[in-house]
Amino acid sequence: MEAPIDTIPLFVRAGSIVPLGAPVMSTQQPQAIAAVRVYPGADAEFTLYSDDGVTYSYEKGAGSTTTLRWDDAKHQLTHAGAAAWTEPDSRIVEIVR
Numbered sequence: 001m002e003a004p005i006d007t008i009p010l011f012v013r014a015g016s017i018v019p020l021g022a023p024v025m026s027t028q029q030p031q032a033i034a035a036v037r038v039y040p041g042a043d044a045e046f047t048l049y050s051d052d053g054v055t056y057s058y059e060k061g062a063g064s065t066t067t068l069r070w071d072d073a074k075h076q077l078t079h080a081g082a083a084a085w086t087e088p089d090s091r092i093v094e095i096v097r
Contacts, residue, residue: 014041037094044070
């Protein structure tokens with residue numbers, strides 16, 4: 001793959017779901033989802049795990065999971081389980097072509 005010297009090529013498998021976190025200043029600040037990138041071309045599933053990020057409560061089962069599913073035929077992203085972001089917003093989902 002040819003690319004300019006100041007560009008690193010990024011190869012992503014078709015059907016990948018990649019959540020991107022928003023910047024955080026410390027572990028005291030909860031991680032938020034800034035965007036979810038979907039690379040179409042195949043069906044996909046991604047399990048997103050979340051806990052408080054500070055304590056060891058996860059060892060006792062505290063935490064939540066969200067399952068993201070991409071249906072390539074419908075070009076549709078769905079989620080099940082805990083809310084992945086505080087205000088579901090279709091603007092954070094990016095379909096990368």
